[in-house]
Amino acid sequence: MMSRGEGGSYATARSMSFNLQDGPANALALSKDNSHVVVAGRNVFKILAIEEDCFVEKVNLRVGKNLNLNYSCNDVVWSILDENLIATGATNGAVVLWNLSKITRAKQEHVFADHQRTVHKVVFHPTDPFMLLSGSQDGTVKCFDLRVREAKLTFKSNSESVRDVQFLPKNNFSFTSVSENGSVQLWDVRKGGERPFLTFTAHSGPVFSCDWHPDLPNTLATGGRDRAIKVWTVTNVATLDHSIATVASVGRIKWRPSRKNHIGSTSLVVDASVCVWDVRRPFVPFAAFEKHKDVATGIIWKNSPHIFLSTSKDCTVWQHVFKDATRPASKAMPQALAVNVRRGEIAQAVTTYQSDSAAPPRFPIFNRKTASLDEQFHMARSLFFTFEAGRLLRDGFRVECAERYTLIGKSPQELCDINAKIALSLNMKSVALVWEITKLFLNTRITEPVPHIETTKVTVPTPNHVSQAPPKPKEDNEDHISDDDQNHSSSELESQDVLGEIASGLHMTQNLFMSAGPTYEFQINQEGPVLPAEAFQHRHEIREGSPPLHLEDCSPRDVDEAIETVAVENRTSYLKFKFVDPVPAFEFSESITKALQFHAKEGDVQTAVCVWLVLAPVVKLPIERRVLEAWCYAYIELLQRNRLYAQAAVVIKHCGVLGHLSQESTSYLICCGKCGKPLTQKAGNFCDKCRKAVARCGVCHMTVTGLMSWCQGCGHGGHIEHLRKWFSGHKECPVGCGHVCHS
């Protein structure tokens, strides 16, 4: 019978609502044939007809002038056997019987005024039309016989308040009650109001609702303020099968008909949605119905697993249809991904619907039938993988380099040399090449500060090939991801072309590259003879192990010119001359800059920053300050992330653009060594309390300005030199405090 009705109504049923207007509703009940619903609340008590696409108000049971608290309902129930009989539990403790077959407008039939306090729940016996149970705030459950119109039995629970009562399905004489002290009690009606035959503690805190599974024997669900729905198997003892963790306190729960594992729930506070859970997946609702604007107070399934009604504090009644449900699980992020700064590691979590974690990740959702999806719902788990992607992700930063590079303390040429070797030993040939070229560049310059004897300003018609030639080689290998060694042959070749031009040994001052106009400044020095030798020497070094030098791109004329220049230089100690022809003045800083920019773009800020740092004392590369800051900042962060603090400090100190970083998060407090009183800024090193200057030398008793050394044990100290002398002959403190400072 059920399945027939279910199929027919589900196809046509739709989500719909009715605004009660008079106030929030506390409970609802369906008539026997599911055609009508009675909605009850503090100020509302109506019967609505459930039409195809709307609710229609049929009867308003709140009639008459002097409405008393009997009309203020906490719960309502419609008799299963007599379709004219409705019972309500009122907030004043009355249990009221209503008879719809009455001809008068007031349908009130009888008032049972047995309870002292609010009645939370009323329920009809499933088979006995004359038996009615009520649970109340006064801690009792009363059983009424409708024929004699009085309470037949009183069951005294162990708590101050009974929140829910329900008969056991397919059992005519037992019922459960749940109470605010967290316990569930099972009673036998035949035994009268004596002790319950089973009591167990279900929740920490009040239990607000319970529901026996309509089909599964001995399966009871309870919901409590501890934000849990618990499913129990109750025989002689109660064993916990499942525990669902909800967002808020659980108000009402109701098993979904014809489903083994589904249960609907409402929240008492916070959460306005009605959730349907699969008890096997205790954390994510199977479906959620988010129509209400305030918390739902009552739910009832309309004899079908697909349709149910709910009332809410927002004064509405909704009919929910399952096809309109939201599926929280499908909205939840099914995957996680993170890239580790170390080791080139990636962590990934993917969803699977197989209990065996070795199974493959799930397939696209459209490949599966809905039924199987529902069936798999509770099996959702994440597989978690870590991938070591090694070189690929690490790209651009080498811890070994960072540890071994020397960036300060030697001449730039030496530094380049050292670092080139380090790079080469780590098989980073392209980086090594950058260092080599940088070194060559440095060698061609006059490194000692030379007084500008005289400069000649010459205007050169900007030759096209000069600006184009150098940067090209670097871009050739940009599309190769890994450090592919073969790619460098071409760049080496072209760099060597360039070396021919290096030989010209010209010092180009910075504004050569910065100035907009073609006004070039050249300066030629007396100590010329050193230069050509060095330049050529290194050219040979590079040539070893690399393809033979080829000078195709470099016109013979250019080379001649270069050599000529050198020759001229050799002969004359000082010379003024003018370029008549365009000379291939090679723009060193620019090409180095381009190389660094390329490396930075490829993620290799390490090379960019290190080369720049080495060059910084002698050359100012034309790099924007903004870019430089970004490089340094990124490199410092990389170093710090790899716990290379010393190296990071070197960069911070010497980069010159981020000096403030070392001044962050450092505060110091000075206090008097004698009395411990903090020194104010104003007083300087004079202690107000001792009326003395603080830093006094223990040997000469004069105030120490500048460097001071002191014993950490006794706090006395003084001029470093004085102390050194003192401690060469003594072990005790010079002040005479008796502390053995030098042990």
Added chain:
Amino acid sequence: MFVARGVKTDHKDLIHDVAFDYYGTRMATCSSDQTVRVWELDAQEGNWNCTASWKAHSGSVWKVTWANPEYGQVIATCSFDRTAAVWEEVVGEGSIGDRISATHWVKRTTLVDSRTSVTDVKFAPRYLGLVLATCSADGFVRIYEAPDVMNLTQWSLQYEIPVKLSCSCIAWNPTYPRHFAPMIAVGTDDSTVDVPKVMIYEFNENLRRWNRIESLKDITDPVNDLSFAPNLGRSHHLLGVATKDLKVVSLEPSMVEDENQVPSSNKVTIRTIAQCPDHNSTVWRVAWNVTGTILASSGDDGCVRLWKGNYMGNWRCVSILRGDGTQANAEPTSAAASATSPVGSFGNSRFMKLGAAAALKQDVVWH
């Protein structure tokens, strides 16, 4: 060559997020089972060992994020239960016995301003101080600050930005700020046509407020994840967007070069520079490597794909990683991967058998 390792997480429901700490030696995972787990790297073995696990929320925990270690061992979580929380690891004094229980995580604050699920939480870049951004399904981005970094219990809600669309993810621009104003990108999972899916907000120093400066009109599908690339001196920012497919968007601020003040680049030029439908399914997550040159994406096909832009600005898939241990190259011709991941098990980490899944379901199209 890649080595894939399966890690038994013991999470009882889906894992929604994983985050590495600043140094990459610790990891945090969060799950629908309402717990957060913290993992420690075993430096010798390379395994991850769980050192802490606790119930963090009363709903699915969506995201977890680490604060800069400057502020201590601090993580933030956000949850379906409408709250975000800040947790700090404290060294227990006089703890009984074993080393593992010597530290534990204490909830320092609960941020309860949202009235719906808090979908993402992210700490701001270090230079902004201890600042936290959350976004929620009710369409607000909230920016909190702990004015006293020593007191993590005090957080003040600094800004509440109405996005007006259900937010799914948020990302800070990590670029060092001297020449850029602080910037965040917000993604929405709203599937309505004709509403922007990614919004860019920038902090205006003069007005002291966050302004929406742009929305990405090219993106028309719900957005699952966003990530800004670390900026290594580029003049433009790169934003990875996980939506129906993977997109890389370049944001080029029209900069006012002024040495003294941080220019508020009210205008950004937006260009979609890559659109990668290779996953052939929804892309869920994106993440950049530390130098911002490689983008990792994870899709519904279960693969992690690594992307790299070449000198032409073409983004290509350079590697595909699969949890079953196989690795395929970008070119299908060389798909015969030479991955030799060892089989075996020790500790709580398991090596995956190579090609186990492929053998199981050969007819399944993987991507």
